[in-house]
Amino acid sequence: MLEAKGLSFGYDKKPILKDISFSASRGQVISLIGPNGSGKSTLLRCLCGLLPTGKETVRILDKPLGRYSSRELSRVIAFLPQMQERVSSISVYELVGMGRAPYHRSGWFLDGEDHRKIRWAIGYMGLDSLVNRPIDMLSGGERQRAWIAMVLAQDTPIILLDEPVTYMDLKFQWDLLTVLRDLRNSFQKTVISVFHDINHALEISDRVYLLKDGRIHSTGTSDQVITERSILEVFDIGTHVCRFKKCRRPVVVPCG
Template identity: 40%
Template sequence: MTNAPNAITAENLRIGYGRNTIVADLDLTLPGGQVTAIVGPNACGKSTLLRGLARLIAPETGTVAIDGDDVHRMSARALARRLGLLPQQPVAPEGISVEALVRLGRYPHQRALRPWSAADSAAVETALERTGTTALRDLPVDHLSGGQRQRAWIALALAQDTPLLLLDEPTTFLDLRHQIDVLDLVSELNATADRTVVMVLHDLGQAARYADHLVVMRDGAPAAFGAPADVLTSELVEDVFGVPCRVVADPETGTPLVVPRASARHRRP
């Protein structure tokens, strides 16, 4: 486990909605300086865990800390300077343009006596450029396709310019090309901008290819965590996902690739 900054630690964490506990008694450390992917079957607690880490859900018990600092003891502005979040289904103000949306990412950096600066403008332009949304800047967000809208929200998260970035299913609504573009961007941010990234993904092959650290959730608790090559086995995938499979080396990267076993009618003669 790395000692790099921006590690998130959850201790005895129990979170849920009303009387429905989703994540119970969880102890987990997500390493700083790395890309972590959280995977698991539907309704296993992936997004709930991410929301709890980002302080969107108050814990029933336990704590969440960034480098030992309890997130529930931070001011909203202080937390927003350390942690950026792209939720699963964000909602934009009606009629807001792409550029205006992305500019909202600079809010944590503003002060009462500090006007909008050249650094703020540069952060917005960089975020638009990196997400391929520069040409969309004047369009209303609610006029965009699902994939375009997702990239606009990612641009907002990038403009916030935090050392720690949480992404809940960032490839949702994107075609394969834009999925790869987003995940390449995540990898680039980690490698060149020293961003710690935690993201929820559904595709196990993409998670294994792009993540340094993998957390496999089942029924609100980690079934396994560690390096993808150590975690993703055919036994684990069948046990957690109920899918008989082979795990082979990706021919491009050497990372684990899950190949479901074919049913009898789909097997070659």
């Protein structure tokens, strides 16, 4: 579905990513974790073509990234950055409708299929009661859900999310994890997401990439990658990976 080999990137001769190998299959949720500055967000931007890589370095659906037009690419991969552009004077419906832009050559005329995708995305993200509300009158968490709905309306097989639970309270954080799980299980979407909270990665991941200093420190299942030793090596903090009878997943707790 998506593959990178020997991916390196830097700014002004300062290396950020170093010889990254990465792969994602259809219907997987993949988490990128690591300290601030380890290259997680940069990797997402390289995988979707926002930052330049070698022409054959990244392949999507077995086609080199460089051979896609921007319109073609936006129909197969969607990206939601950590910080979105400030928008005002548009409603939730209009923002979500922007996700249909790749399917129109000019203008903003929406056909019946567009409206169906928009309404589905709004309902899926629990925004029905806010559909006509201006974006700039929403709380931070509500705005984040609206932006995610826009990405879902884009209807791509691959979705990249950079810290998607930003601004969300505890309930909506875990609601979103349920959404990502359902996108995988019900729609066979491939979701690649940066998570700041290691416990979110433990909860949802089919595969985890742990980054340190622009390199892949380790990759595998969450149980293989998220260990007390690896967290100490990468984050420089002692933790306990706890297993409780009432929890179906381990929980990472910093040492007191």
